[in-house]
Amino acid sequence: MPDVNRLSRFQTDFIERLPLIPERPGMRYGVTVALCLLAAWIRWELDGAFPPGYPYLTFFPAVILSSFLFGPRPGVVAAVICGFFAWYLFIPPRFGFAFDSKTLVSLAFYLGVVTVDIALVHLMQSANSRLHVARENVRLLAEERGVLAERTELLFQELQHRVGNNLQMIGAVLSLQMRGLAEPTARRAIANAAGRLQVIGRIQRQLYKSDGELVPLDRFVHELSGQVMDSSGRDDIACKVVVEPGIVLRPDAAVPVALILSEAMANALEHGLAARDTGTIHVQVIRRDEGIALVVEDDGAGLADGFEPDLAESIGLRISRVLSRQLDARMTLENVPPETGRRGARMTLHLPPCRIVRQD
Numbered sequence: 192m193p194d195v196n197r198l199s200r201f202q203t204d205f206i207e208r209l210p211l212i213p214e215r216p217g218m219r220y221g222v223t224v225a226l227c228l229l230a231a232w233i234r235w236e237l238d239g240a241f242p243p244g245y246p247y248l249t250f251f252p253a254v255i256l257s258s259f260l261f262g263p264r265p266g267v268v269a270a271v272i273c274g275f276f277a278w279y280l281f282i283p284p285r286f287g288f289a290f291d292s293k294t295l296v297s298l299a300f301y302l303g304v305v306t307v308d309i310a311l312v313h314l315m316q317s318a319n320s321r322l323h324v325a326r327e328n329v330r331l332l333a334e335e336r337g338v339l340a341e342r343t344e345l346l347f348q349e350l351q352h353r354v355g356n357n358l359q360m361i362g363a364v365l366s367l368q369m370r371g372l373a374e375p376t377a378r379r380a381i382a383n384a385a386g387r388l389q390v391i392g393r394i395q396r397q398l399y400k401s402d403g404e405l406v407p408l409d410r411f412v413h414e415l416s417g418q419v420m421d422s423s424g425r426d427d428i429a430c431k432v433v434v435e436p437g438i439v440l441r442p443d444a445a446v447p448v449a450l451i452l453s454e455a456m457a458n459a460l461e462h463g464l465a466a467r468d469t470g471t472i473h474v475q476v477i478r479r480d481e482g483i484a485l486v487v488e489d490d491g492a493g494l495a496d497g498f499e500p501d502l503a504e505s506i507g508l509r510i511s512r513v514l515s516r517q518l519d520a521r522m523t524l525e526n527v528p529p530e531t532g533r534r535g536a537r538m539t540l541h542l543p544p545c546r547i548v549r550q551d
Contacts, residue, residue, distance in 0.1 A: 198449075210262035210316065219261040220268060227272040235279060246281035247273070247301050254305045258312040266312065269303040274298065279347055338370040362388035364449025383506060386422070390453045393418055408476060409434035415449055416474050419456045428460065434476040438483060444546040445512040448485065451522070454507040455487035455538040463536050483547065485540040492538050493526045500524040511538075519543050 212218055230253035234246075241248065252274035258266025279286060282294055372378045393415070400527035412434050420430045440448060456472060464470040475486040500508060500523075508524070515522035521541040527533050 193440055197459065210265075211260050213262070219265050221282050223257045223261060223269050225264040226257055227269055227276065228446040229253070230273060231276040232278065234277075238281070238548065240345060246277040247299070247304075250274075250277055251308070255308050255312065258309045259316075262316070263309050263313040266305075266309040270302075270309065274301055274305075277301070277373050284511075286485075288348075311418045320410035339366050359400065362386070362392065374386040380506070385512075386457075387450065387453075390419075390423075390450060391404060404430040405438075407436065408438040408440055408483075408486075411445065411449070412452065412474060412476060416456065416472075419453050420472075423457075423460050425460055425464075428464055429469075429471045430456075430474065431471060431535055432474045434474075438476065439479070440542075441546050441548050444542070447518055448540070448542070448546075451511045451514055451538075452485060452487065458505075458538075459536065460505060461488065463489040463493065465491075467491055485542065486537065488527060488535060489528075490533060493534050494524070515540060518546055520546070 197542050210219075227250070230249045234249040237249070253273055254266055256268045257269035278288055278294070278298065280288060282297065361383040364382050369378050369381040369385065372381065413432050416432050417432050420428070448494065452474070454481045456474070459472050464472075471490050473486070473488045475484075475488075477484045477486065501512070503509075511522060520543065523537075523539045523541075525537055525539075
């Protein structure tokens with residue numbers, strides 16, 4: 192197969208170079224005359240093998256070859272030379288130029304045939320030349336687009352990092368401002384806002400891989416869960432993440448999902464496991480016929496009796512509810528069912544298929 196490809200490439204390159212040596216007309220016409228002499232010699236040597244009436248037989252290839260290799264003008268020269276050779280050497284009376292009607296008709300047909308041959312070769316080479324120019328333009332355009340795509344990708348990645356860095360810097364500024372506040376409620380509100388900005392900043396930088404592709408959800412959730420646990424300082428709490436591979440969220444869904452996940456984990460740490468020296472947070476992403484489900488479950492104290500998530504005044508829960516509606520998703524917050532033999536709270540976010548780019 193490589194030999195066939197090389198041969199095909201050689202043929203293509205050769206045809207695209209036609210007509211040959213345009214910058215050296217003397218050589219082109221010299222080779223043309225040589226082809227005409229060769230055709231005359233072959234016709235002379237094979238004269239006894241041909242029946243009467245075939246004076247032009249070996250001259251047609253010379254005309255076609257001259258046109259094919261060197262262009263229409265050498266082809267015309269070859270047609271004239273070969274015509275005179277055939278007329279003088281092989282049309283009776285030989286070694287003379289007869290002007291009878293039969294000879295003139297024969298010459299007229301010869302002239303018509305070589306004209307068609309030269310015209311067809313010229314049209315073919317003109318079309319091939321235009322094809323070569325078009326192919327070269329496509330190649331140059333592809334190179335330009337490749338450079339443009341690479342530049343766009345670099346700018347896009349730089350934008351992602353700058354946005355993420357700026358958001359995290361704003362969060363850091365809020366954290367500094369919080370130190371000057373004495374009122375606990377204000378400090379807590381500023382701390383929560385700073386934390387959310389830090390999360391959004393990290394998400395913005397992690398949302399895409401280095402090649403510009405969207406990050407798969409399994410990697411995304413693992414990284415985000417680890418960062419939430421690291422920032423909490425709770426080394427006594429374990430976090431177990433199980434995400435089915437091959438799921439990729441739409442870009443407009445990734446940030447809201449990440450915020451809901453971080454809020455659910457923060458609630459588990461601050462409320463469900465606040466009074467515990469040990470505990471576990473389980474994070475799962477499960478495929479379902481109607482989309483996917485993100486589940487965050489802890490083994491802490493669970494929700495208080497009579498707790499109504501829709502009526503809760505917690506800023507984090509209110510933000511999560513707003514974001515879930517924005518995603519056309521359904522969010523539930525409930526205690527782990529007693530029949531499982533476990534206790535704790537469970538948050539489930541049901542995402543519709545329209546928020547998923549693909550599921551491999």
